[in-house]
Structures are given as structure tokens and as C-alpha cells.
Amino acid sequence: MTAHTFQATNPATGQPLAPAFKVTTPGELEALVTAAKDAARGFAASSPQQRADFLNAAAAGIEARADAFIEAAMQETGLPEARLRGEVGRTANQLRLFARVAADGSWVDARIDHGDPARKPAKPDVRSMRVPLGPVAVFGASNFPLAFSVAGGDTASALAAGCPVVVKAHPAHPATSELAAAAIAGAAAQVGLSAGVFGIVYEEGYELGVQLVGHPDIHAVGFTGSRRGGLAIVAAAQAREVPIPVYAEMSSVNPSVFTAAALEANGAALAKGLAASISGSGGQLCTQPGLLFVPVGEAGDAFLKDVAAKLDATPACTLLTGGILNAYQSGAAGHLKAAGVQPLTQGARPEQGAQPQLLGVPIAAFTPDLADEVFGPLSVAVRYDRVAEVTPVLAGLEGQLTATLHATDAELDGLADVLHVMGQRAGRLVLNGFPTGVEVGDAMVHGGPFPATSDGGRSTSVGSLAIERFARLRAYQDFPDRALPPELQDANPRGIWRLVDGERTR
Template identity: 90%
Template sequence: MTARTFQATNPATGQPLAPAFPVTTPQEMEALVAAARGAARAFAASTPTQRADFLNAAAAAIEARADAFVEAAMAEAGLPEPRLRGEVGRTANQLRLFAGVAADGSWVDARIDHADPARKPPKPDVRSLRVPLGPVAVFGASNFPLAFSVAGGDTASALAAGCPVVVKAHPAHPATSKLAAEAIRAAAQQCGLPAGVFGIVYEDGHELGVQLVQHPDIHAVGFTGSRAGGLALVAAAQAREVPIPVYAEMSSVNPSVFTAAALEANGAALAKGLAASISGSGGQLCTQPGLLFVPVGEAGDAFLNDVAAKLDATPACTLLTGGILNAFQKGAAGHLKAAGVQPLTQGAKPDSGAQPQLLSVPIAQFTPELADEVFGPLSVAVRYDRLEEVTPLLAGLEGQLTATLHATDAELDGLADLLHVMGTRAGRLVLNGFPTGVEVGHAMVHGGPFPATSDGGASTSVGSRAITRFARLRAYQDFPDRALPPELQEANPYGIWRLVDGERTR
């Protein structure tokens, strides 16, 4: 029987793209998971250097395919070449970041409490560390065909932890996904690792993805996408006989508060930066500032008029898929029907496609529905009279990935309550900047209270702390040294930082 196939669609033209990709069969997916299960023990026992070499080789393989990546992703995602060139670099840098984390090895948080038999009662020898969970399922994201997809941060952090990965490729960019899969497989082969450390599933629907999450040999899930998609995977994971964690980064409108003093001091520069942040990448970034709090008065009026003019001068955006475009148009139309909402941009009308849009509403007429995410280049400006009005409204928002404050230095001491509320609502606070552009580093937090993330902000999907999502704690009591993992042995053969009898040491 001929395998069923599907094709990606060019979002700019609406035309199908060659070649056609065979849909993975349930039997093929079962074989991929079985291979991951078979590789899990050996991969978990690999040394920090071995994992680091693998991730560095994968980074080099990604860079070697840069031209092919850009060509495929431009056709499949409609994103411009400079953005995709940058994404190739970001993807390689993420892999190298986690190579460094793996090589250092200290992420396992090894702790040793030596025995004291003379104590009453006697104190046992207890040692603990983080250990890999086992095979992990990762779902590719639509808005980052490289950096949050097959070879993205979820995959990099899981591999660094010693977990085999089975990726569900996003159906919108199978050719880009295939290139990334080839790069990772080539790196695994180069480093002498079993093929089961990485597998990929292709499907134009959702059935196989749900089956993957519910497979008893999958132990965690990484996902970036819509709230509906993330919650569906959470439900599937919780319906298992043994539930597993789903680390889903879902929806956020990333509120930004502007004070009158900040606008008076720097309004023109803020308007330029905000317009770029709203419309960059077609507004299809999870940190896009979709909700603005702007004071009434001349400074606020001039600021919003400047932002609107810049958005009107921005060409209409090609969104990632036809479904995303339809959802954007529907969401924009719904916001425009709300009481008190006025369009500030010329394109702010239901049939304007992906033309960037800026809407305005008085704070007295703001409703929670206006804080619903409209994925794309749209922001709602809430006009306030007194800053004290903003704090309770922020406190009533859902969880967010980011919250931004634009204020002068002289105002900061008087805004402690506002900043406190922002901190309860978001995983990352930004001062006098813009939330788009997530730095990949050790200190970054890309997570937040539900529904920004499904785990309520207990973890991050960007930065070196992401590795802890795919590990669990294990303790050893009264084991002989030779039977302990290397990280817990007295000689510390990997030379990692450890907490020994309460003191941090190497």
C-alpha cells in the first residue's frame, strides 16, 4: 500500500511545495520510540565530554547546511532571509550553550552528606543528583522553524541531559525539519552514538502527536505553540496511566506600561522601538507586546500617533500559515467590535489581512477579552489617567512571559507596588526596553505563570536552566563508592562543582 503523503504550503503564494513527505506510520513511530528506549541507558551513562562533543558536532552540522535551511524556511514559513540567517546562528549557539552545560556537568546538582556513625542516632551517607528522565517528545514550533523546532532549545537541553529525543515535526515546514534531523543524525553518527538518541515523526495532523505523548516509553514533552495545542497535549499526558510533565509555552500578550515622564523624555525613540517590536517577524513572536498601558494627554497621544504612523508604513506581513492568518483576522475583528475600541492605524479593519494594527480603548472600558492573545502584528493600547489605575488591572491579568515598564530613573522608587504586581504576573521583567529578542544565556527566563506556560513558570524553555526539565532527583544511601555514579564518587572524576557536607567545592 502506498504511504499517505502531504505537502507544505508557501504562505506567500498559497501554492503547495515539493516534495511530498510520507506521513510516518504508527509502526514506524513505534520503532522510533523503541530505538529511543533502547538507547536511553547508554546515553544516560555517557560522559559530559561525549554529550558536549555530540552537541558541538550538531551545531557545526547546522551551520554547514545554513544556505539550504534558509532556502527551505523562506519557502515554508515566509520569513525573510536576514531573520532566518540569524535563526541559524541562534540554533547553533543554543546547541553550543548546552554543550558547555553538559561538559561542565555541575547542572546535576550533586550533593554529598557523609556518614557520621558516632552521632545519636547514627547519620547515614546520603548522596543525590539529577538523572535523565529517559526518552522525550519535542514538538516543533511554527514561528521558529529552526530555533524552537527539530534542533531547537527543547531538543538541545534534553540531549544535554542525556535523554533521547523523538521530535514531532511541524507540518508547516517538513523540508526544514528534515534538514535539521539530518544534521543531528550526522552528529550522532560522527560521535559513535546509537541512532536511537534521535528520531523524527512527520504528520500533517495531530493523531500521531497525541499517540507519541501517550506512549508509555515517553517521559516528558516539550512544546511551543498555541494554548489550545498545549492544553491538548497536557490533557493527553494526564490521561496516561502514568502521567508525565508537559512543558508547554503557550500564550502571552506581554503587557508594557509607559509613564508620562518616560514618553516626554524619550517618546520618539520609544515609538520607533515599539513599532518594530509589534511588527517584527510579522508579530509572530511569543514575546510580542500585545497590550500597552499609555497615559492620556498630549505625550500619550503623540506617542501612539507616531507608533500608528510607523505601523501604517510597514508592509503587510506574510503570516506563517493560512490558519494563523485566519485566526489573526478573526481576533482583530473581535477586538474591534468591543465597546470603546478605536483603530489608530489605517489597516485596523477586519479585512486588512496581516497589516499591523494598533487599537485603543479607555481603561474604564477595558475588558478581559481585550487581553486575549491575537497572534500576529496587533497591539491594544489601554489609556489610563493615573498610574494607580494600572496596578489592579495588571493584577487581574493571566500569567505572562514578560512584563515591561518604561519609566524614568527618578520614578522607580515610587513604582515598587507596580513592579511587584508585574513580578507576580510574568517570568521576565523588562525595564526601558522591548520584550522581543530573547537572549539565549545562563540567566534567561522564558516562562511564566499559567497560561504562559503549562507548568506555571517553574521552568524556562530558554537558557541553561532548561536542562532541569528533563531530569529528576535520585538519592543513594550507604552505597560503596564503586557503585555510585561518577558524579557522586569521592574522587569526583568529572571535576564538577558539588555540595559536600554543606560546602560548595570542586
């Protein structure tokens, strides 16, 4: 029987790319999940340092393949070399961040309440910590072939927690995915871990993804992509006999509010920064500022004219896939048909690919449909007379990854209502900056109320807190010291921070 294969497509030329990739069979997927299940106990019991060594070795493997990554990803995604070279660095840095988190070990949040047998009734000895969930499924993202894909933050955080990972490679960039998989598998072998701690599945469709989510030995899912895809995965996970958590980052238009004073003080620089934020990476970033609130009047008019001119001067973008290009053009056309909407840029030039677009609409004509995400380099500018008009519109938006305010320092006290509503609607608030560019660190939050994320903003997919998604709490009551995990033993052999009888101590 001939193996079923598929090929990626060069989005710039529409031509298939060699080589052809073998589609994983259902039997092979079953074997990968079984291997992950078999590896789970030993991996959960591995030392923090071994996990750290694993992730550090994976980071080094990514860097060693940097040129090959960039060559493959440029062909498969159409993204420019500078963007992809930065993504190689970000991916390696994420792996090293979670290596540090794993080595430190304090993320388990160990808590000890010593017992008191003399108390009436006797007080039990109770100790708790986070423990790994077990095998995790991760879906590669189309717009980040490295940083949110095979070796991305979902994989890194799950591995740091001690969870084996089975990745479904994104069909648009299998060669890039194969390189990342080789780096991770090689790192596992280098530090003596079972091959079952990592596996990868290839297919051009979604059937195996559904099978993976429904497998009883998969205990959580990480996903970055469209709302449609994310909700389908959530539905599949909830339809299981035992539902599992899905951490899906889905859609966001990332509203930005500009005050007249901010534009008068710094309009030229803001126009330059905003145009770059709208069009960078073809507008294919989950934090792209797709909804703008700009005051009427001379300052707002001049600002939008400047932004539009910069977008018109920006070369058309090659989007990640033909399907994404079609959806972009359809979404832009739909927005342009809405009552009161006017094009501020020259508009779509299909023969040149995805041309950045800026649309304008009076706030009185704004409807919720204009806040639907159009994935690509398009933004809608809503013109308002008074900032007070903006607050109820913000309050009516769906959940967002980010919300941005551009204002002078003297205005901030008077904008408390705007900031309050932004805080309710978004996971990250930005002041006098641009939401694109998500810094990887301990404090970063890349999540938000539904539908920005499927869990309502209780977690983040970027930063060290992402590890908490792939663990659960477990308590031990009245266990002898020798039978406890090292993190809960009296001597604290791993030297982690713990909460002991209400006091944080190391």
C-alpha cells in the same frame, strides 16, 4: 499499499511545495520510541564530553546547511532571509550553550552528606544528583522553524541531559525539519552514539502526536505553540496511566507600561522601538507586546500617533500559515467590536495580507477579553489617567512570559507596586526595553505563570536552566564509593561543583 504523503504550503502564494513528505506510520513511530528506549541507558551513562561533542557537531551541521535551511524556510514560512539567518546562528549557539553545560557537568547539582556511624542514632551517608528522565517528545513550533523546532532549545537541553529525543516535525515546514534532523542524526553517528538517541515523526495532523505523548516509554514533553494545542497535549499526558510532565509554552500578551515622564523624555525613540517590536517577524513572536498602558494627555497622544504612523508605513506581513492569517483577522475583528475600542491605525487591508494594527481603549472600558492573545502584529493601547489605575488591571491579567516598564530612573521608587504585580504575573521583567528578542544565556527565563507556560512558571525553555526540565532527583544511601556514579564519588573524577557537607566545592 501507497504511502500517505503531504506537502507544505507556501504561505505567500498558497501553492503546495515540493517534495511530498511521507507520513510516519504508527508502526514506524513505535519503532522510533523503542529505539529511543533501547538507547536511553547507554546515553544516560555517556560521558559529559561525549554529549558535548555530539551537540557541538550538531551545531556545526546546522551551520553547514545554513543556505539550504534559509531557502527551505523562506518558502515554507514566509519569514525574511535576515530573520532566518539570525535564527540559524541562534540555533547553533543554543546547541553550543548546552554543549558547555553538558561538558561542565555541574548542572546535576550533586550533593553529599557524609555519614557518621558514631552518632546515635547513626547518620547515614546520603548522596544525590539529577539524572535523565528517559526518552522525551518534542513538538516543533510554527513560528521558529529552527530555534524552537527540531534542533531547538527543547531538543538541545534534553540531549544535554542524556535523554533521547523523538521530535514531531511541524507540518508547515517539513523540509526545514528534515535538514535539521539530518544535522542531528549525522552528529550522533559522528561521535559514536546510537541512532536511537534521536528520531523524527512527520504528519500533517495531530493523531501521531497524541500517540507519541501517550506512549508509555515517553517520559516528558516539550512544546511551543497555541494554548489550545498545549492544553490538548497536557490533557493527553495527564490521561495516561502514568502521567508525565509537559513543558508547554503557550500564550502571552506581554503587557508594557509607559509613564508620561518616559514618553516626554524619549517618546520618538520609544515609538520607533515599539513599532518594530509589534510588527517584527509579522508579530509572530511569543514575546510580542500585545497590551500597552499609555497615559492620557499630550505625550501619550503624540506617542500613539507616532507608533500608528510607523505601523501604517510597515508593509503587510505574510503570516506563517493561512490558518494563522484567518485567526489574526478574526481576532482583530473581535477586538474592534468591543465597547470603547477605536482603531488607531488604518486597519486591516485583507488584500495586502496581515497589516499591523494598533487599537485604543480607555482603561474604564477595558475588559479581560481585550487581553486575549491575537497572534500577529496587533496591540491594544489602554489609556490611563494615573499609574495607580494600572496596578489592579495588571493584577487581573493571566500569567505572562514578560512584563515591561518604561519609566525614568527618578520614578522607579514610586512604581514599586507596579513592579511587584508585574513580578507576580510574568517570568521576565524588562525595564526601558522591548520584550522581543530573547537572549540565550545562563540567566534567561523564558517561562511564566499559567497560561504562559503549563507548569506555572517553574521552568524556562530558553537558557541553561532549561536542562533541569528533563531530569529528576535520585539519592544513594550508604553505597560504597565504587558503586556510585562518578559525580558522587569521593574523588570527584569529573571535577564538577558539588555541595559537600553544606559547603560548595569543586
